[in-house]
Amino acid sequence: MRRHRSLLALALAAAPLGAQSIPVQAHTLSNGLKVLLVERPGQPTIGTAWAAHAGSASERPGITGAAHLLEHMMFKGSEVIGTQNRSLDRELDAQQDAIYAGITQELDVLRMKQLRGEIADMQDPKVRSPRHQKLAEELATLVKQQQGLLKNGEFDTAYTEIGAPGTNAFTSNDVTAYVLTIPANRLEFWAWMESDRLNTPVFREFYPERDVVNDERRLGEAQPTGKFEEAFEALVWQAHPYHWPVVGWASDISTISRPELQAFFKRNYAPGNITLSLVGGFKASEVLPMLERYFGRIPANPQGGTRVVTMEPKQAAPQRMIAEAETTPAARVVWKTVAQSHKDETALDLLGRILGATSGPLRRNLVLSQKLSTATSAHHQAQKYGGTFTLNGVAAQGKAPEDVEKGLIAELERIQKGGVTEEELQKAKNQSLANHARALDDNLGLATALAQTDAICGYEDLLRKPDETRAVTREDVQRVAQTYLVPEGRNTLIYLRKSTAKETK
Amino acid sequence: MRAALFTLLPLLLSAQAIPERPEKTAAPTLVFEAPKPSEHRVKLKNGIVVFLVNDSTAQPLVTLNVRIKSGAYLDPAGKTGLTSAWCSLLRSGGTETLTPDQLDARLDFLAANLTTRSGETFATLSLNLLEKDFREGLSLVSDLLTRPTFAQERLDLFKRSTLQGLERLNDDPRSIERYQLALLTRGRDHYTATWPTAEELKGLNREDLLAHHARLIHPENLVVALGGRFEETAVVKLLNETLGALKAGKQGVPSPNPPRPTAFPKPGIYVVHKDNPQGRVTFAMPGLDEADPDWVPVEVMNFILGGDFTSRMTYLIRTQEGLSYTVNSRFTPGSLLPGTFTSIFQTKARSVAYGTRLMLGELKRIQEAPVTDQELAMAKGALVNGFPARFSRPAAVADLLMAAHFNGLPEDRLTRYRARVQAVTQGDILRVARKYLPLDKLVIQIVGNWDVMEMGDSKDHPGKLSEMALLPVVRLPLWDPMTRKPLEK
Numbered sequence: 003m004r005r006h007r008s009l010l011a012l013a014l015a016a017a018p019l020g021a022q023s024i025p026v027q028a029h030t031l032s033n034g035l036k037v038l039l040v041e042r043p044g045q046p047t048i049g050t051a052w053a054a055h056a057g058s059a060s061e062r063p064g065i066t067g068a069a070h071l072l073e074h075m076m077f078k079g080s081e082v083i084g085t086q087n088r089s090l091d092r093e094l095d096a097q098q099d100a101i102y103a104g105i106t107q108e109l110d111v112l113r114m115k116q117l118r119g120e121i122a123d124m125q126d127p128k129v130r131s132p133r134h135q136k137l138a139e140e141l142a143t144l145v146k147q148q149q150g151l152l153k154n155g156e157f158d159t160a161y162t163e164i165g166a167p168g169t170n171a172f173t174s175n176d177v178t179a180y181v182l183t184i185p186a187n188r189l190e191f192w193a194w195m196e197s198d199r200l201n202t203p204v205f206r207e208f209y210p211e212r213d214v215v216n217d218e219r220r221l222g223e224a225q226p227t228g229k230f231e232e233a234f235e236a237l238v239w240q241a242h243p244y245h246w247p248v249v250g251w252a253s254d255i256s257t258i259s260r261p262e263l264q265a266f267f268k269r270n271y272a273p274g275n276i277t278l279s280l281v282g283g284f285k286a287s288e289v290l291p292m293l294e295r296y297f298g299r300i301p302a303n304p305q306g307g308t309r310v311v312t313m314e315p316k317q318a319a320p321q322r323m324i325a326e327a328e329t330t331p332a333a334r335v336v337w338k339t340v341a342q343s344h345k346d347e348t349a350l351d352l353l354g355r356i357l358g359a360t361s362g363p364l365r366r367n368l369v370l371s372q373k374l375s376t377a378t379s380a381h382h383q384a385q386k387y388g389g390t391f392t393l394n395g396v397a398a399q400g401k402a403p404e405d406v407e408k409g410l411i412a413e414l415e416r417i418q419k420g421g422v423t424e425e426e427l428q429k430a431k432n433q434s435l436a437n438h439a440r441a442l443d444d445n446l447g448l449a450t451a452l453a454q455t456d457a458i459c460g461y462e463d464l465l466r467k468p469d470e471t472r473a474v475t476r477e478d479v480q481r482v483a484q485t486y487l488v489p490e491g492r493n494t495l496i497y498l499r500k501s502t503a504k505e506t507k
Numbered sequence: 508m509r510a511a512l513f514t515l516l517p518l519l520l521s522a523q524a525i526p527e528r529p530e531k532t533a534a535p536t537l538v539f540e541a542p543k544p545s546e547h548r549v550k551l552k553n554g555i556v557v558f559l560v561n562d563s564t565a566q567p568l569v570t571l572n573v574r575i576k577s578g579a580y581l582d583p584a585g586k587t588g589l590t591s592a593w594c595s596l597l598r599s600g601g602t603e604t605l606t607p608d609q610l611d612a613r614l615d616f617l618a619a620n621l622t623t624r625s626g627e628t629f630a631t632l633s634l635n636l637l638e639k640d641f642r643e644g645l646s647l648v649s650d651l652l653t654r655p656t657f658a659q660e661r662l663d664l665f666k667r668s669t670l671q672g673l674e675r676l677n678d679d680p681r682s683i684e685r686y687q688l689a690l691l692t693r694g695r696d697h698y699t700a701t702w703p704t705a706e707e708l709k710g711l712n713r714e715d716l717l718a719h720h721a722r723l724i725h726p727e728n729l730v731v732a733l734g735g736r737f738e739e740t741a742v743v744k745l746l747n748e749t750l751g752a753l754k755a756g757k758q759g760v761p762s763p764n765p766p767r768p769t770a771f772p773k774p775g776i777y778v779v780h781k782d783n784p785q786g787r788v789t790f791a792m793p794g795l796d797e798a799d800p801d802w803v804p805v806e807v808m809n810f811i812l813g814g815d816f817t818s819r820m821t822y823l824i825r826t827q828e829g830l831s832y833t834v835n836s837r838f839t840p841g842s843l844l845p846g847t848f849t850s851i852f853q854t855k856a857r858s859v860a861y862g863t864r865l866m867l868g869e870l871k872r873i874q875e876a877p878v879t880d881q882e883l884a885m886a887k888g889a890l891v892n893g894f895p896a897r898f899s900r901p902a903a904v905a906d907l908l909m910a911a912h913f914n915g916l917p918e919d920r921l922t923r924y925r926a927r928v929q930a931v932t933q934g935d936i937l938r939v940a941r942k943y944l945p946l947d948k949l950v951i952q953i954v955g956n957w958d959v960m961e962m963g964d965s966k967d968h969p970g971k972l973s974e975m976a977l978l979p980v981v982r983l984p985l986w987d988p989m990t991r992k993p994l995e996k
Contacts, residue, residue, distance in 0.1 A: 044564065046539050046895035082528070127966035135966070142967070149827055159817045160529060163885040165892020167815055183896050190532035194525070213829030217785075220855055221832055224785040226678045296525060328678040330671050361611035370608075370660065376668045398667055429615045436568075436618035436637055443566045444900065499674075 024442065024465055026452065027286050031294050033302040034274035038452045038461055039289065040281040042445065048186050048282030049445030052196065053179040053453040055277070056270035058250070059243040059387060060308040065258055067250015068266045070173040071215050075205040075263060076180065077157050077169065080198045084156045084206060094148040095206060099260055101141045102209070108134035109257055125256055145209055152206065160195065164188050175244050176386040177457045183446050186283035190292060196278075197296040200271060208260045216256060219249045226328040227497070234323050238336055238493045242314040242387060272303030277456040281449040314338060314388055320492040326500040331397040333407035334495040339391050339486045342384035343459035348470045349478040350391060350486065354381040355430035356422055356479065357393070357413065364395070368409045373398055375406050386458045391487060403496045414487055421480040434471045539895040541921040544908050549743055551751030556912060557731040560905040561739050567638040569735035570902035571648065573750070574913055575630045576728040576762040580698040581719070585710070588669070588703025592711050593657075593719045594625035595665050597632065600657040600716075602650040607658050610647070619644055627699050628765055628843045629913065635902075638736055642745060649749040652724060657716040666708050673705065676988035677781075684787045684954045687779050687983060691952055692791050692847065693768045699844070705989040718758065725759035732909035734902030764843055772950050776863075776973065776980045779954045786859035786955030787851070790866060792948050794838045794846030798916055803927045804935040805838055805943055810886040811936070812836055812873050813850050817885065820850065820869050830854045830862045838943070842914035848944065856956045860963035860972035863951065867976055870949075873940045877933040890928045951976060 027039040058069045078084060085091040108131060112124035121129045130138065153159075161169050166184040173179075184192050222228040232247050239245040249255070269275075278297070280289065317338060340346050357364050358380035368375040375395040382391050393414065395406040441447050455464045526532060542560070549557045582589045598621060601607035614621050619636035621644075632651070636644045676682055689700035703711075731750060733742065771793050795801060806814075813820035813836025824834045836850030850870075854862050898904050911920060953960065953972075961972045973980045984993040 042564070045899065046537065047899050127964075130966075138967075154822055155817055155826055159885055162815060162817045163888035163892075164534075165889060165894070165896070167817070167889045167893055169816065183899075185537055185892055185895060187535045187537040188532075188892075191529050191534065194529040194532050198529070207826065210827060210829030214825055214832055217830065217854060218832040220785050221853065224680055224783050224853070295523065299525070330675055359615045361608065361615045366608070369664065373667075376664070376671055396671070399670065425616075429612075429618075432616060432618040439566045439568055439637065440635070443568060 024448070024452075026461065026465065028461070029290060031273065031298045033298055033300055034272075035297050035300070036277040036456060037290070037293055037297075038277065038279040038456065039284075039286045040279075040448060040452070041284060041286055042282050043285075045283035045445065046186050047183050047445060048189060048192075048280055048284055049181075049183055049447070049449040050192055050196075050278075050280055051179055051181045051446070051449040051453040052276055052278035053177050053457040054271050055177065055275045055457040056307050057174045057176045057178055058246065058248040059175045059310050060270055061243065061246070061250075061266075063246075063254075065250075065254060065262050065266070066246040067215065067219075067248075067255045068258060068263060069178050069270075070249055071212060071255065071258060072263050072266055073171045073173045073178050073180075074211050074215055075208065076171065076199055076203060077155075078206045078208075078211070079157050079204055081202040081204060082198060083160065083195070084153055084204065085151055086153060087151045091148060091151050091204070091206060094144055094151075095204075095208075095260070098141060098144050098148075098209065101137050101144065102259060104137045105134065105141065106257065106259065108137065141209060145207070148206065157195070157199070164191055166192070173248055174385075175248060177454050179450060179454055179457075181446060181450050189280075189284055189289065190296075193292055193296040197300060200273075200276070200297070201300045203267065205260055205263060208263075212255065212258070215249070216252070219252060219255060222249065227325075230323075230325040230327055230495070230497070233325075234334075234336075234493070234495045237321055237323055238338065238390065239314060240317070242312050243310065244314075244385070244387070266308075268303065269305060270307045272305070272307070273297070273300050274302055275307040277453045277461070279449040279452040279456075279461075281445040281452070310387060317491045317493075319490055320494070322494045322496070324496045324498065326498050328500055329497055331401075331403040331499055332497045333395050333397070333403040333410065335393045335407060335410055336493045336495070337391045337487050337491045339382065339389040340384075341388050341459070342386060343463065344389075346478075346482050346486070347382070347384050347389065348467070349474050349482040350382040350389070351384070352427065352430040352434065352471070352474050353417070353422075353479050353483055354391065355433055356426045357417070359426075359429060359433070361429075362426070363413045363416070364393070364410065367413060368395055368406065372409065374401050374409050378410070403498065407494060407496065414483065417480065418483045418487070421476050424476065427474070427476055427479060431471055431474070435468055438468055537895070539898075541894070541924065542898065542904055542908065543922060544911065544918050547905070547908055548912075549746075551747050553726045553751050553753060555726050555729050555731060555750055555753070557733060557743075557746060557750075558905045558908040558912070559739060559742070560732075560734040560901040560908070561737055562734075562901040563736060565736045565901055567736050568635065569638050569641045569644075569733065569737055570905075571634045571645065572732040572902075572906055572909065573632040573648065573652070574730045574732070574909060575632070575723055576628070576913075577630050577723050578626065578628050578698065578765050579701065580765040581722070581762065582698070585707065586715060587701055587707045588711060589715055589719055590630070591625050591669075591703070592662065592665055593716050593723075594623050594630045596657045596662055596716055597630075597651055597655055597720070598623040599661045599665070600655055601661070602647075603654040603656060604650060605647075607661050613647070617644065621647070641737065641742070645745060645749050649753070652750070653753060655720060657713050657720075659713055662711070662713060662716070666711070669703070669708055670705060673702070673708075673988035677985050680781050680783050680785070680787050680954050683779060683781055683985065684789065684952070686986070687777075687954065688789055688791065688849075688952055690986070691772055691777055691950065691983070694770060694772075697768045698765065699768075702988070702991060704991045721756050721758040722760060723762065724753065725755040725761055726753060727755075727761040729753070730909055730913055732902075732905035734900070734905035736901075767845055771948060774947065774949050775978050776951045776953065776976060777983050778957055778960075778980060779952070779983045779985065780957045781954050781985075782956050783954075784855060785853050786856045786953055786960045787853045788859060788863060788866070789952045790836075790848075790850045790870070791950050791952065792848040792943075792945055794841055794848045795943055796846055797840035797842055797914065799841075801939050801943070802840070803924070804931045804939045807883070807886050807890065807928060807931045808873065808878075808936045808939050808943075809836055809838055810889065811878050811882045812869065812940070815886075815889065819873070820852075820866060823869060824852055824862055824865050828862075828865065830858050830865075834866075840914075842916075856959035857962065857964045858968070859953060859955060859960040860970050860975050861968035863953075863972065863975045864970065870944055870946060874937070874944060874946075877937050880933075883931070883933060883936070887928055887931070891925045894925055949976070949978070951978065957982070
């Protein structure tokens with residue numbers, strides 16, 4: 003993610019739309035790029051979003067984090083935007099890549115040394131050979147020299163000056179999305195800028211930006227539970243690329259090269275692999291010819307995006323991770339479930355809402371009545387190639403997280419055996435439908451949800467959601483609880499508090 | 508009534524060729540009028556002021572925000588945490604007609620989001636629900652305000668949860684940064700830097716909550732914002748029947764203004780040791796009030812300095828040097844409490860010293876030479892052209908008008924805003940940079956692994972942290988959350 007984390011949460015919250023139909027006009031440009039338009043006459047702004055149908059699941063071991071690093075590089079400009087001297091700029095990029103190829107050789111040597119136990123950390127500047135240090139300094143000099151030619155962050159500054167200062171993007175397992183609210187009178191400016199960066203992007207300032215991403219990864223590591231969350235996710239997904247973190251493994255982010263990113267771009271950012279969505283003050287009839295003119299110039303790539311073929315095997319046995327962290331003891335149980343496009347997704351979503359409601363059974367029984375826990379939650383997360391269902395409980399003082407775990411399972415089993423009440427189901431449906439209206443309220447949120455859903459399973463999935471929600475029965479909810487949330491499919495994470503006393507010096 | 512008047516002249520499509528630069532694309536005139544507070548303001552029969560922003564094209568949703576002037580400064584001696592408990596229990600503690608469980612169930616059924624939040628100078632009760640359920644939602648809110656019960660079981664839960672929150676105080680470097688900065692810049696005795704000890708928490712009881720509530724409920728303490736899609740006449744009638752009927756009881760008193768911190772700390776580098784791969788750095792200086800005539804020039808200056816993603820600080824520390832994912836600066840507007848300047852970044856421990864030197868350099872540079880024409884044009888463009896986007900959601904507009912009223916800002920603030928931005932000159936920016944970035948008052952707070960940070964980046968950017976700013980280094984201890992006392996160093 004480029005600037006703030008709230009955005010992904012917004013997009014996820016926008017998933018269960020319903021209540022009122024969305025007047026989406028769908029078109030496909032001559033090169034295969036898909037366009038989704040929602041007119042809101044009289045609005046002074048337009049929410050814009052476009053999504054590449056590829057996230058970290060489209061990577062392979064060795065280049066994990068490529069989708070996210072590419073997201074960062076997409077803000078570095080193009081043949082036109084970002085530099086005062088394109089030919090010198092190009093030359094400096096080539097020189098940097100040549101030097102970096104030398105550094106790669108040095109890193110290969112250091113990797114072997116680390117594997118043999120001769121050094122502790124191959125990225126520590128202190129272990130560099132004299133040649134390595136010289137190359138690092140030459141690279142730094144070239145980077146500085148290039149910075150002299152650049153028009154400081156021109157991609158961002160150009161948008162900022164026209165009153166669209168919020169350039170942003172996020173990467174998930176399945177999607178990379180670029181989002182921005184613009185003044186309604188600057189749509190052609192936007193079309194120019196976005197089609198330009200898709201047409202002739204230049205990944206300049208590659209090496210410093212890779213460091214920024216490393217620091218972004220470190221932000222996660224700096225949190226008390228960061229490394230455990232990553233390890234647990236890797237435990238849950240055995241074979242599928244969801245196994246690795248979106249930000250990538252530290253070793254991969256530190257060594258990935260510019261040519262590797264260029265190859266990833268060429269394949270996954272071709273027009274046939276992109277959906278764009280506009281929501282706000284414009285007329286579709288005026289906008290469509292403009293979109294064809296600007297985005298239609300991007301050449302198609304018949305090769306198509308990276309194919310993700312690995313199917314997660316059925317989990318053979320329950321798995322368990324016990325982590326000692328600087329945090330409150332807690333228990334979490336996670337099951338792998340179904341893909342976002344699956345017919346049972348809506349019933350699982352409602353099951354999560356029933357269990358996790360403020361007045362739902364987890365809170366009522368575990369928090370208020372048994373006082374085992376101070377906070378509980380439950381939810382279904384849908385993704386392109388498979389979802390997860392999660393139960394969570396924070397242990398109350400003096401209570402063991404294992405007992406919270408038992409409590410969570412007991413509440414689930416009650417539903418598996420006895421089902422849910424009509425009132426519980428109706429409450430969950432009401433919430434899903436109200437959230438639909440909430441998501442519709444915001445131009446950018448809706449544009450993002452449309453582009454993102456289309457990248458995952460077709461935007462129609464979003465429009466169908468209200469009817470699908472209304473159609474779910476009590477029997478459906480009980481059945482999906484029985485079918486998917488089985489004992490051998492459990493992945494349990496137990497947090498125990500690690501003492502911090504020795505650390506306070 | 509729309510949130511804003513807006514006219515888009517017919518979109519002029521430029522010629523078929525794609526221009527060579529984006530600036531040459533068509534840009535039809537956009538006419539946008541800022542909302543005028545007087546057109547949205549209604550006074551209920553008991554004097555409570557309500558800001559209504561109705562948008563007939565919005566989704567059928569309504570957001571009601573009730574702002575209650577209060578804060579931990581009203582906690583009686585020995586009862587620290589009372590305001591915070593009151594605010595939490597106002598949401599969860601039930602009413603004379605609905606038990607807490609019944610209230611939760613009803614809100615869930617209505618798919619209504621009801622939250623309360625206790626801030627430094629006011630508490631907010633916020634309700635968002637479908638328009639069709641507004642009458643019932645408002646009646647629930649009215650009951651919460653006039654007949655709350657603060658149920659014992661929910662107070663016990665609040666205590667358990669809060670105690671657990673205290674246990675976590677020193678876990679996450681972000682949390683350490685937050686409470687330490689308050690202790691440092693506001694002083695340990697100021698109410699914004701304090702929290703209830705385990706003992707004080709234990710001592711809070713229902714009677715305290717009921718008495719506190721009776722004290723706070725006074726029409727003069729309340730201001731209301733309502734945004735979304737609704738029928739205005741009917742809604743005003745409804746508001747008058749409910750919130751408009753609210754009266755102060757015998758104990759009800761208008762809340763006084765909060766006490767202001769008495770001193771800013773001595774200049775220095777204040778270090779809190781926490782073993783962590785990252786160091787978290789905050790620069791802090793005194794700021795200014797939002798009502799100050801210099802506020803707008805300061806806003807433009809800060810946009811260029813560190814306020815925006817395109818700013819100097821972000822460009823240098825993040826984009827060019829690749830040191831930190833988050834870099835920014837801001838002036839927190841002063842009103843009841845004084846304003847402050849803060850700028851922040853986080854980076855791997857060994858780069859903290861170098862990053863600190865770079866950030867200090869930018870604070871000096873903006874005081875030494877005028878900003879460029881290009882920088883000024885960009886900042887003005889962003890603030891002027893981006894102005895309408897601040898008004899795209901009715902609930903946000905209502906809230907904005909309410910906040911301005913609460914802080915006593917002038918009526919014409921929004922209508923004059925763009926002209927005032929346009930009037931800012933390079934000379935203004937140099938002047939306000941020198942006046943409002945007083946480096947002789949600079950304090951730098953750093954949370955992280957002291958030994959690694961102090962050593963610096965000996966290979967790539969040599970220099971010890973303690974030598975970066977020519978300021979004394981002061982080591983600060985972590986605090987024991989349960990007793991609110993510093994831990995041994």
